Amino acid sequence: MxxxxxxxxxxxxxxxxxxxxxxxxxxxxxxxxxxxxxxxxxxxxxxxxxxxxxxxxxxxxxxxxxxxxRPGEVPAVTVLQIFGRDADGELLARPASWDESEDGPTPLVLLVRSSRDKGPAPGVGDRVLTKLTAESDARPDQPSHTGKVIRVLEKERGPILGILGTDSDGNFRLIPIDKKQKETLIHADDAVKAKKGDLISVRIDRPGRHGTPVARILDVIGDMTNEKAVSAIALHAHNIPHVFPQRVLDEAEAAKAAPLKGREDWRNVPLVTIDPADAKDHDDAVFAEADTDPANPDGCIVTVAIADVSWYVRPDTALDSEALLRGNSVYFPDRVVPMLPERISNDLCSLREGVDRPALAVKMVFDAAGHKKTHSFHRIMMRSAARLSYQQAQSAIDGQTDAKTAPILETILQPLWQAYSIALKGRDARGPLDLNLPERKILLKPDGTVDRVLVPDRLEAHKLIEEFMIQANVAAAESLEAKKSALVYRVHESPSMDKLESLREFLRSLEITLSRSGNLRPHHFNDILARVADTEHEIVVNQVVLRSQSQAAYSPANLGHFGLNLRRYAHFTSPIRRYADLIVHRALVSALGLDEGGMLAGFESRLEEIAADISAAERRAMLAERDTTDRLIAAHLADQIGARFHGQISGVTKVGLFVKLDETGADGFIPISKLGKDYFFYDEARHALIGEKSRERYRIGDKVEVKLVEAAPIAGALRFEMLTEGTKTDGKPNRNTDRKPGRKTAVKTGKNRKSRRQKPGTAPSRS
Incomplete structure (x- = not known):
């Protein structure tokens, strides 16, 4: 039928x-x-x-x-995946389950949220249950729907990073880098993607039958012996974007050299770049000359030219969105993760010697006392007269010229140093905070392992460039304020009362007094730093003073810069590597009418959010850089277990001591249980641990000898054993500094007590 x-x-x-x-x-x-x-x-x-x-x-x-x-139609209530933000900072999302081959083009949804909405605020990466409304007149490149979030289904936890291992039953497991993460099973289908010992990133797929989560492999970074594995850990652990999307690379490659039209022709001005010898990009150039104006006797004119990144990176482009997402470039010993693709940072915006390049320049006039009288901004076309390293320029001034510096010594280099000597008078009169904390640099072997750690010389050439850049940054802030333009300031607030009181208590233990004046300025701290210079307390006092300071950040509100002792300050001089500087460039272009590449109308409404984002990106980069250094040095010392090292106590906590090694600058931890057969009390005011019976004291800044007993390269942690006896003291420990009244902060050590053994990867961090 x-x-x-x-x-x-x-x-x-x-x-x-x-x-x-x-x-x-x-x-x-x-x-x-x-x-x-x-x-x-x-x-x-x-x-x-x-x-x-x-x-x-x-x-x-x-x-x-x-x-x-109907094809392309989305249910009125559906689950969305938030993937990014639009130019106004609003969240964008797509349906969590959508097959374009069957359902048609993926709808784009703009999420709207009012101040009356309750519950956790959604963010990029979250899955949300949403009620949708179709936009009847939306263009193809605009959101086709708006969505009101009913609730956030799950917050994005991000990938988990670890080493692929196996258990006794032969199952593949992830051994997390972060000790706070639990071990997870690897999905059977993914086990073939990597080999045991590989560094991988995973995402939890589902709970296991016996409570152990099951994960899917997202990325196989490679063998831990790979030279870039250490920095790769930091990139993944801190969620730092490091792969440019293809649309960003395409946009960068399509960029054309900026034209001379609309610019002042400064190609005959002998501007020079002075950078580290291994620098690949050169975004600032300088020139100085005596001021011939009779009204400014013995004055000088300093010109600072900065690569015109705003010409190439326009608002609301793929390049701009990616730069904002990254916030800044990140610098590791073995690589740089740039904010902008190399086509921009190392080519079109690199002020190469003898090559025409667009720049934004500020010409500043100083009087004989180093006070800036006037300044003016110019959009120019320049041609660098010479590419110099700091050491090369300094050697020439010191009498050792080479083939490049000899011809320009009298005409370019000496006038720069003469202008610096004038600017230095103004700096000394201003009195910024003058900390002496040498920075160490890790030199790697060709295989990516540590060769040695050194403290580079702090040359006059470094200080010259630094001071000229500071003055250019001040000029940028002043010009934008004069035009009543919104901008992002670089702010550094004065220390909090709590931190100041803690500093006073510590200094009192050294018989040093810090004024209780309600208007402390940097010179009050400088007086103390000068007092301890070239003494046994120099390093520790510099460290404690640094810890008493607030953290610098970005803000659309002018809160001043305490450390530099400046009323107004904005980052202008590094738009290749900092998004904050790009904002200031655009604001200057708009406010001063310097042609294309300025800010879009209404940008002021986004500055608070942008300032918060780039401040967070800066902190993220600092943590990643520090973690990478710790892991590299831990790997470097891993084959020296049992070796003795000289160092200095760099931190004191309730559970132990941090010791910084003299040779490498590496930080390691000594659990309080390993200090001796005594109760040790934490004296917060003196930054010390003091034995109740022995009266032995271990205080921040003490010189000690330690033995390396454990190294954990993956965690970047070292554990030491104390070899030096504590200093005998007659004073009683100040137990009142314990923040929990009535509770003694003490641990008895020795054979008759259980040792509070601290794993290297779990030593408490210092903030």
Missing amino acids: AKKHSTDFDHLPGKDDILRFVADNPGRSGKREIAKAFGVKGANRIGLKRLLAEMADDGTLVRRRKKLN
């Missing part, structure tokens, strides 16, 4: 009727609902089922979880 076609059934709705019903009832149009709406009963249900199947086969309808929709 031949099968009946769907049209053989009676009382079936037409296809147009079904489409109208589906359109009027989005997300609620299953076979049952359609049958009920059109009164289809009995045997006719079979015909309706076939009719709907035909409409699904020919693409008239799409079937999604037993519901029928």
Whole structure:
């Protein structure tokens, strides 16, 4: 018997009727609902089922979880995945489950949230249950729907990083880098993607049968002996974007050299770049000359030219979005993660010797006392007269010229140093905070392992460039304020009262007094630093003074810069590597009418959010750089277990001591349980641990000898054993400094007590 076609059934709705019903009832149009709406009963249900199947086969309808929709139509209530933000900072999302081959182009949804909404605020990466409203007049490149978040289903936890290992049953497991993370099983289908010992990143897929989570491998970074594995850990652990999307690279490659039109021609001005010898990009150049104005005797004119990044990186472009996402470049011993692709940072915006390059320049006039009298900004085309390293420029000034510096010594280098000597007078009069904390630099071997750690010389050439850049930054802030333009300031607030009181208590233990004046300025701290210079307390006092300071950040509000002792300050001089500087460049272009590449209208409303984002990106980069250094040095020392080292106590906590090694600057931890057979009390005021019976004291800044007993390269942690006896003291420990009244901060050590053994990877961190 031949099968009946769907049209053989009676009382079936037409296809147009079904489409109208589906359109009027989005997300609620299953076979049952359609049958009920059109009164289809009995045997006719079979015909309706076939009719709907035909409409699904020919693409008239799409079937999604037993519901029928018109192609491209999204259910009124659906689950979305938030993937990014638009130019105004609003969240953008797409349906969590969508197949373009069946459902058509993926809808783009703009999420809206009011101040009355309750619950956790959604963010990029979250899955959210959302009620949608279609936008009838949306263009193809705009969101087709707006969505109101009903609730956040799960907050994005991000990938977990670790080493692929196995358990006793042969199952593959992830051994997390972060000791706070639990071990996870690896999905059986993914085990073939990597080999035991590889560094991998995973995402939790589902809970296991016995409580152990099961994860899927996202990325195989490679063998831990790979030279870039250590910095790769930091990139993944801190979620630092390090791979440019193809659209960003395409946009950068399509960029053309900036034209001379609309710019002042400064190609005959002998500007020079002075950078580290291994620098790949050169975004600032300087020139100085004596001021011939009779009204400014013995004055000088300093010009600072900065690569015109704003010409190439325009608002609301892929390059701009990626630069904001990154916030800044990140510098590791073995690599640089740039804010902008190399086509921009190392080519079009690198002020190469003898090559025409666009720049934004500020010309500053100083009087004989080093006070800036006037300044002016110019959009120029320049041509660098020479590319010099700090050491090269300094050697020339010191009398050792080479083939490049000899011809420009009298005409370019000496005038720069003469201008610096004038600017230095102004700096000394201003009195910025003058900390002496040498920075160490790690030199690597060709295989990526540590060769040695050194403290580079702090040359006059470094200080010259630093001071000229500071003055240029001040000029940028002043010009924008004069034009009443919004901008992002670099701010550094004065120390908090709590930190100041803690500093006073510590200094009192050294018989040093810090004024209780309500208006402390940097010179009050400088007086103390000068007092301890070249003494046994120099390093520790510098460290404690540094810890008493607030953290610098970015803000659209002018809060001043305490450390530099400046009323207004904005970052202008490094737009290749800092998004804050790019904002200031754009603001200057707009405020001063310097042609294209300025800010878009209404940008002021986004500055607070942008300032918070780039401040967070800066802190993220600092942590990643520090973690990488710790891991490299821990790996460097891993084969020296049992070796003795000289160092200095760099931190004191309730549970032990941190010791910084003299040779490498590496920090290691000594648990309080390993200090001796005594109760040790934590004296917060003196930054010390003091034995109750022995009266032995270990205080921040003490010189000690330690033995390395454990190294954990993956965690970047070292554990030491103390070899030096504590200093005998007659004073009683100040137990009142314990923040929990009535609770003694003490641990008895020795054989008769259980040792509070601290794993290297779990030593408490110092903030």
